[in-house]
Amino acid sequence: MAHVALGFRADMRANIALIFALALIPIIGAIGAALDYSRWADARSTVQAMVDATAMQAVGRSRDRAALDAAEEALLVRLQEVSHAPVIRDLQVMRENPVEETQTLVAVSVNGGVPTTFMRFFGFAELPLRAEARTRGELRSFEISLVLDVTGSMRFRSRLEALQDAAHGLIDTILPEGEASGQRVLLNVVPYVTAVNIGRDRGDWLAPLDEAPHNHPPGTSRYANRYIWSASEVAAADCQGTGVTWDAALGVCYLGNRSEWARPGPCPGVRINGTCHVADGWMGCVEERGRDPHALTDAPPAIAPFTPYYWPSWQGVGNPDAEAMHNSYLPVAIDESVTTTASSNMGRGPNLGCPQNVITDWTNDRRLLGDAIDSLMPWGRSGTMTPTGLAWAWRTLSPRWAGMWGDAPAPRDYDPQNVEKIAIFMTDGINQFFSLNAPTGDSDYGALGFISENDGVDQSNDQDFLDARMLQLCTGMKNEGIEIFTIGFDLQRFEEGIQARQMLDDCATTPEHFFDADVSSVGRAFDQIARDIRSRRERITH
Numbered sequence: 001m002a003h004v005a006l007g008f009r010a011d012m013r014a015n016i017a018l019i020f021a022l023a024l025i026p027i028i029g030a031i032g033a034a035l036d037y038s039r040w041a042d043a044r045s046t047v048q049a050m051v052d053a054t055a056m057q058a059v060g061r062s063r064d065r066a067a068l069d070a071a072e073e074a075l076l077v078r079l080q081e082v083s084h085a086p087v088i089r090d091l092q093v094m095r096e097n098p099v100e101e102t103q104t105l106v107a108v109s110v111n112g113g114v115p116t117t118f119m120r121f122f123g124f125a126e127l128p129l130r131a132e133a134r135t136r137g138e139l140r141s142f143e144i145s146l147v148l149d150v151t152g153s154m155r156f157r158s159r160l161e162a163l164q165d166a167a168h169g170l171i172d173t174i175l176p177e178g179e180a181s182g183q184r185v186l187l188n189v190v191p192y193v194t195a196v197n198i199g200r201d202r203g204d205w206l207a208p209l210d211e212a213p214h215n216h217p218p219g220t221s222r223y224a225n226r227y228i229w230s231a232s233e234v235a236a237a238d239c240q241g242t243g244v245t246w247d248a249a250l251g252v253c254y255l256g257n258r259s260e261w262a263r264p265g266p267c268p269g270v271r272i273n274g275t276c277h278v279a280d281g282w283m284g285c286v287e288e289r290g291r292d293p294h295a296l297t298d299a300p301p302a303i304a305p306f307t308p309y310y311w312p313s314w315q316g317v318g319n320p321d322a323e324a325m326h327n328s329y330l331p332v333a334i335d336e337s338v339t340t341t342a343s344s345n346m347g348r349g350p351n352l353g354c355p356q357n358v359i360t361d362w363t364n365d366r367r368l369l370g371d372a373i374d375s376l377m378p379w380g381r382s383g384t385m386t387p388t389g390l391a392w393a394w395r396t397l398s399p400r401w402a403g404m405w406g407d408a409p410a411p412r413d414y415d416p417q418n419v420e421k422i423a424i425f426m427t428d429g430i431n432q433f434f435s436l437n438a439p440t441g442d443s444d445y446g447a448l449g450f451i452s453e454n455d456g457v458d459q460s461n462d463q464d465f466l467d468a469r470m471l472q473l474c475t476g477m478k479n480e481g482i483e484i485f486t487i488g489f490d491l492q493r494f495e496e497g498i499q500a501r502q503m504l505d506d507c508a509t510t511p512e513h514f515f516d517a518d519v520s521s522v523g524r525a526f527d528q529i530a531r532d533i534r535s536r537r538e539r540i541t542h
Contacts, residue, residue: 036116040127043086043114048131050078054093055108055135061179062095062104069093079110086129088112096134106135139184141419142533143362143410144174145393147190148376149386149427149489150355152345155378159428159490162519166526167373170424173530175366186364186410188396189372191357192389194382194434194446195285195309199358205301206286206308225310227281227350228254228269233318234330241334241349243281255281255334255350283336285309285354288388288447290454296391296472298398298480310350311445325437327352327381327445338377345381345437353382353446359392361406381444383434386427387469388447390507393423394477416481420536423477424529425507426487426522430496431466435459463496467503474507484508485529487515489522 054075061067072093079088090111097105113126146167154160175185190196198205229239231251239246239253246253250272261269261276269278286306289295294304313319314326322328327348334349338356341347356379360372395401399413412419433443433451443451443459451457457465474484486504491497501516508514515525 031118036114036119036124036127039083039117040114040129043082044129044131046082047079047086047110047129048133050075050082051108051110051131051133055106055133058093058108059104059106059135062106068095068106075108075110086112086114087126104136104139108133108135140536141412142174142185142422143397143412143419144185144187144422144424144533145190145396146170146187147192147389147393147423147425149193149384149389149429150191150357150376150379151193151382151384151429152378152380153384153428155343157490158519160376160378162522163426163489164373164376166523168370169523170526170530171366171369171373173527173534175364175369177366183364183408183410186362186408187369188362188405189357189360189369190389190393190396191355191359191376192385192392193353193355193379194385194388194444194448195287195354196388196392196447197284197355197358198286198306198392200280200282200284202284203282205306207305225282225308225350226269227256227279228252228258228277229317229330230270230272235318238318238331241329242337244330244334250277252277253330254279281350282308282310283351283354283356284358285351286447287449288391290448296387296469296476298394298400298476300395300398300400300404309354309447311352312350314439323439324348326439341380342377343380347381353379353444355379359396359405362396362408362410363406364408381434381437382446383432383444384427384429385446385448385466386425386431386503387466387473389427390423390425390470390473390477393425394473394482397421397423397477397482398480414480420533421480421482422485422533423482424485424487424526425504426489427500427504428489428491430492430500431463431470431503433457433459433462463499467499470503471506478509483513485513485515487517487522487525490518491516 054071058068058071072091075093076088076091079086079091088110091109093106093108095104096107109132110130112129114129115126116124119127148163148167154163171187174187229252234253236246236248243255244253245258247258252258252270252272256279258277258279261267261278267276269276271277286309289304292304311327313330314323314328315321317330319328322332324332329348332348335347336349336351337347341352357372357376360368363369396405397411399411402411405411411421414421433446435443435451438444441452448454451459451462454465477484484507486508488501488504491500505511505514515528517525
């Protein structure tokens with residue numbers, strides 16, 4: 001009996017071992033399947049991210065079959081580097097809708113499998129892999145105006161260099177190199193100080209030489225614009241400076257180029273032996289419209305022509321008591337050179353405070369935009385008037401100025417469904433009539449003339465006055481559907497700086513559209529704005 005019991009127990013051990021071995025097979029299979037599944041999930045996630053990125057990159061060039069083929073080849077190369085070596089059997093990057101449609105839909109798909117290690121013993125040599133993405137490019141049109149402060153303070157603390165880097169980064173994001181966006185995405189640059197330079201080639205936007213407001217009727221300025229003077233006003237010995245010429249035969253001193261004025265009526269220059277002579281010393285800046293009914297609107301020059309910027313010599317030319325700091329010139333030599341004005345407040349002349357950088361036309365040319373950014377320079381002797389810069393941004397964005405800013409199809413009509421008009425406004429200063437070097441009780445000249453010409457405004461309330469003008473412009477632009485981003489750049493931290501921040505916050509389309517940046521963070525502000533704008537052109541659906 002004992003022998004039988006021992007034999008039965010041995011048989012029991014053998015059966016248990018067999019049962020355990022049989023039970024171990026599905027356990028090991030389950031563990032192996034889990035490992036294979038984990039590898040498949042990891043590969044699928046990686047491949048899907050690559051497919052998404054390819055769709056995003058390809059949508060901007062979807063009309064170019066060669067570009068789509070290149071995107072397909074690049075994706076295949078990246079897929080071969082994915083861990084767990086997926087097998088790719090089919091890969092496509094294609095535009096799904098007709099080229100002539102106003103939207104573009106790019107589809108990217110990958111089909112294949114991920115080889116298994118354990119599940120192959122159960123008849124599953126690989127797990128199927130499929131990833132796809134569709135990117136819709138809305139093909140909306142964008143008009144983006146970069147409104148950039150180039151006042152003299154931008155030369156300090158590497159502000160200008162930081163601004164230039166930030167602006168280049170924005171252009172790279174919005175207009176990537178090699179992307180064919182046509183003329184749907186256009187940018188311009190509006191540099192400003194207290195005045196804006198519209199360019200000497202836009203003289204037809206000015207009132208005629210012998211008509212108001214060119215010669216400053218009451219309420220705009222006290223002085224006539226003249227760039228030519230007789231010998232009784234400026235002697236030959238005193239006729240000196242950059243761009244200044246003494247004509248001994250006529251006995252006149254002039255700035256720029258001289259010509260004869262043949263129109264009847266008063267001579268807007270100097271009359272010599274019955275002939276009226278004028279000169280074109282105007283550099284390209286204009287005054288703002290002061291308290292004119294069209295002052296804070298987008299009215300074109302056909303409705304309200306502009307007065308040329310003209311800083312008269314303090315107490316007149318030929319003044320024996322000339323004071324160079326008050327911008328007395330002739331007998332003090334005129335100095336409107338870039339070397340002097342971009343590095344100091346010591347320039348002199350009727351164009352003092354008029355920045356060299358001119359508003360650019362609308363363009364999608366990265367080189368032209370880059371050159372405009374690289375050429376920016378800080379301009380001394382004027383202070384900051386933000387309403388001037390924003391007013392000109394509105395004029396470049398307003399359809400009332402269509403055909404006046406180059407050959408590009410901008411500014412287009414206000415059409416929020418199809419056209420996004422955006423102003424990106426940056427300043428590093430507070431609004432003011434600059435008075436550091438001015439005669440007692442007055443200010444430097446600017447786009448609104450002298451502070452003494454603005455009734456009710458003095459050094460105690462000039463910031464309030466200019467901020468109010470700025471906010472009125474902001475409201476007018478936003479009412480037309482123009483989106484406004486504002487950037488306070490390295491602003492002061494005391495009371496005036498706090499007020500400036502609040503003004504910029506109020507001006508922006510939403511609080512999220514205002515950025516308080518310094519030299520170290522201004523690039524991030526521009527980058528965030530650029531990515532926001534860029535994201536509106538693309539949307540992924542799986």
